[in-house]
Amino acid sequence: MKTPHKRLLFILCGIMVVGFIYFSSRKLRLVWGLKPQRDAAETTVVLTKGAEVKRITERDPAETTVGLTKGAEVKRITELGTDIPVGRIVGPVYDEQGFLLKLDKKLPPEWVNKYGNLSEGVCKPGYAAAKMTAIYPKFMNPAPMFLDRNFFKTPSKLLSKVSKYLPPFGFRTQERVIDSILSATKNYGLGAALDSLSCKRCVILGNGGVLLNKSLGPRIDDYDVVVRLNEAPVSGYVKDVGTKTTIRITYPEGAMQKPEKYDKDSLFVLSAFKPLDFKWLKQMVFKEKLRGTEGFWKSVARNVLQEPNEIRILNPYFIQEAAFQFIGLPSNNGLMGKGNIPTLGTVAITMALHNCDEVAVAGFSYNMNTPNALLHYYNKTVKMSAVKESWTHNIAKEKEFLRKLVKANVITDLTNGI
Ligand SMILES: *[C@@H]1O[C@H](CO)[C@@H](O)[C@H](O)[C@H]1NC(C)=O
Ligand SMILES: *[C@@H]1O[C@H](CO)[C@@H](O)[C@H](O)[C@H]1NC(C)=O
Ligand SMILES: *[C@@H]1O[C@H](CO)[C@@H](O)[C@H](O)[C@H]1NC(C)=O
Numbered sequence: 001m002k003t004p005h006k007r008l009l010f011i012l013c014g015i016m017v018v019g020f021i022y023f024s025s026r027k028l029r030l031v032w033g034l035k036p037q038r039d040a041a042e043t044t045v046v047l048t049k050g051a052e053v054k055r056i057t058e059r060d061p062a063e064t065t066v067g068l069t070k071g072a073e074v075k076r077i078t079e080l081g082t083d084i085p086v087g088r089i090v091g092p093v094y095d096e097q098g099f100l101l102k103l104d105k106k107l108p109p110e111w112v113n114k115y116g117n118l119s120e121g122v123c124k125p126g127y128a129a130a131k132m133t134a135i136y137p138k139f140m141n142p143a144p145m146f147l148d149r150n151f152f153k154t155p156s157k158l159l160s161k162v163s164k165y166l167p168p169f170g171f172r173t174q175e176r177v178i179d180s181i182l183s184a185t186k187n188y189g190l191g192a193a194l195d196s197l198s199c200k201r202c203v204i205l206g207n208g209g210v211l212l213n214k215s216l217g218p219r220i221d222d223y224d225v226v227v228r229l230n231e232a233p234v235s236g237y238v239k240d241v242g243t244k245t246t247i248r249i250t251y252p253e254g255a256m257q258k259p260e261k262y263d264k265d266s267l268f269v270l271s272a273f274k275p276l277d278f279k280w281l282k283q284m285v286f287k288e289k290l291r292g293t294e295g296f297w298k299s300v301a302r303n304v305l306q307e308p309n310e311i312r313i314l315n316p317y318f319i320q321e322a323a324f325q326f327i328g329l330p331s332n333n334g335l336m337g338k339g340n341i342p343t344l345g346t347v348a349i350t351m352a353l354h355n356c357d358e359v360a361v362a363g364f365s366y367n368m369n370t371p372n373a374l375l376h377y378y379n380k381t382v383k384m385s386a387v388k389e390s391w392t393h394n395i396a397k398e399k400e401f402l403r404k405l406v407k408a409n410v411i412t413d414l415t416n417g418i
Contacts, residue, residue, distance in 0.1 A: 097328045097401070100135040105409040108134050123199035123224075128352070128359045131410045138325065143354040146269070146312040147171070148188030152178060155317075162317045165334040168273040168341060169320040177278045184285050184308045190225065190246065190267070200224045202356035203414070205241060206345045206364035207232045209374030209384075210417040216362055217242040219414065225356060229344050230254030233261055233378050240377065241363075249314055249348055252280045252300035259305055268306040271314040271344055274336075278313075285311055318350040326350065327401045329394055341392040346402065349411065359410070364402065365417025366395050 095101055107115060115124045133139045140158050144151050152171070155162050162170040171178055182188070189195045202225040205211070220226060220242035228234075228248045234241060245263035248256075249271050256262060270281045276295040283290055284304040293300060304311065322342040323329045329340040342350075345364055352359040363377065371385035387395065402418045405411045 097326060098136055098138050099404050100408075103135055103404055103408040105407075107131075123201050123357055125199045125357050127357055128410055129354070129357075131408060132353050132405075135404065135408045135410065136326075139353075141354055143317050143321075144188075144315055145190070145351055145355045146188050147178060147182065147315055149179070149182050151315070152182065159315075159317050161320060161334070162315070165316075165320060166336075167275050167277065168271075168316060168336060169323065169334055170316050171272075171278070174272075174275055174278045177282050178313065181278070181282050181285050181311075181313065185311050187309045188312065194224060194246070197224060199357045200355075201358040201360070202227060202352045203360040203362060204345065204348045204352055205229065205232065205362055206417075207376045207378070208363040208365040208415070208417055209377050210365040210415040211237075211240050211363040211377040212374065213240065214415060215239055216414055220244070220362065223360065225352075227348050227352070228263075228266075229348060231256045231261075232376075234263060235261065237377060247312070249344060251344070252277055253296055253298045254344070255301035255304070257299070257301045259303075262305045266306075267310050267312050268304050269312045269314050271319070271347060272316065273319075273341065281311070281313070314347070314351065318347050318354070322346050322350040322401075327394070327397050329397065338391055339394045343393050343395075343398060346398050349402070349405070353410070358412075360412040360414055361402075361418070362414035363417070364413065365415065366399060367417065 092101055111130060115127060118124055129139065129141045133141075143159055151159075152163075152175075164170055164172060166172050167174065194200065201223050203220055203223040204227045205220070207229060217239050221244045223244075225246045226242060226244045228245050230248075230250045231254060232241070234243060234245060245266040247267040247269050248263065249269040250256070251271055251273050270277060272278050272281070274295070276292070279292065280290070280296075280300065282288075284301075285308050287303070290300070290302045319342060320334075323340055324331045327342055327346065329342070330337060332340055345361075349359065349361060365373075366384070366387060367373065368384065368387070371383060373384045374380065375382045375384050375386055399418070402411075406413045406418045
């Protein structure tokens with residue numbers, strides 16, 4: 001009885017060893033077959049178009065909302081004109097965030113006809129979004145500028161994370177406050193004249209000292225939409241920053257506190273970074289006496305002069321997209337964390353990419369090589385060297401993102417500071 005038992009064991013072992021060798025060799029072959037793959041995030045190994053689609057959606061696990069059909073994704077890739085033969089292994093094409101590595105100012109051939117014939121200075125419809133899509137195929141258009149009651153109750157599938165994330169990346173837990181604000185403001189666009197324009201040129205003014213002495217005022221006023229941030233003043237600086245303000249985007253701590261400095265005919269837009277910011281706006285909209293100011297990190301405005309119909313809430317989608325998709329800040333499960341909050345300037349640019357046909361910026365600069373340059377155009381005492389390592393922002397990574405936009409001519413930098 002012993003011998004057959006042993007023999008059986010011996011045979012079984014043999015089978016297992018052979019099986020093991022067989023399977024490992026298959027595995028090895030597979031690995032060798034894909035050898036040039038260094039880093040899944042950086043390297044695009046094109047096996048088949050199907051595989052490529054999978055890789056692109058895999059690249060950003062945070063971005064599970066990509067609702068493009070596979071067919072659409074394939075189409076967009078081929079539209080880039082990157083004529084990649086199926087089945088060949090190529091080098092890296094996109095960076096970690098999903099931006100094309102080779103950025104240039106050239107227009108893709110299919111747009112040369114569309115835009116090339118327009119004379120200099122004529123607004124090019126859809127230009128910013130088209131150029132953005134060319135360097136960043138994941139770009140999703142459209143995304144409404146401001147929260148409106150429809151979007152807020154049922155956000156489109158692509159942007160639905162805004163209802164799942166807490167502020168600043170979404171509005172979960174703030175639904176009732178927002179509903180109450182929106183029922184009072186009743187208006188959710190830029191106003192009839194601008195909303196009906198078939199082509200809008202926008203300029204976003206960062207508050208950098210680079211704006212000084214460049215006499216850009218008239219050029220800035222020439223844009224259809226002039227976006228200013230926080231308390232950046234107009235009076236006293238008209239020659240360099242212009243006179244027009246279409247919208248001013250602020251958070252409570254950044255909002256203008258001197259009523260005499262309010263710009264007439266402008267929309268007051270809240271970019272909320274924390275739940276308290278929505279509660280603050282509600283008190284402003286209903287002209288209530290401000291209560292509960294303990295949670296603010298500095299003093300805040302106690303009233304907003306605009307009427308409710310001139311007040312808007314910036315779509316928090318832009319904070320989310322700027323942070324997690326464009327800049328590549330840590331997603332931290334969608335919660336605010338160290339270094340994952342984009343600056344207001346970059347949030348505003350993100351908004352413009354979705355809502356303006358052409359986008360220009362001015363006053364953006366964090367050039368640490370000039371520590372004595374003025375940080376803000378309106379304060380002679382604060383120098384560039386005052387920019388500290390910040391808990392909230394990652395200036396270096398933001399700069400990288402903005403450089404890509406300028407390099408590829410998605411946006412025009414009027415002050416050449418980026
Ligand atoms: C632009 O000009 C080219 C020739 O110069 C012409 O073939 C093309 O149809 C024009 N495109 C548009 C949109 O007018
Ligand atoms: C701008 O010009 C004024 C007056 O000529 C000068 O005092 C100031 O230093 C200049 N500022 C910058 C940032 O160049
Ligand atoms: C400039 O900034 C300093 C430091 O924050 C502040 O004390 C001062 O009041 C500011 N000056 C102006 C003109 O805003």
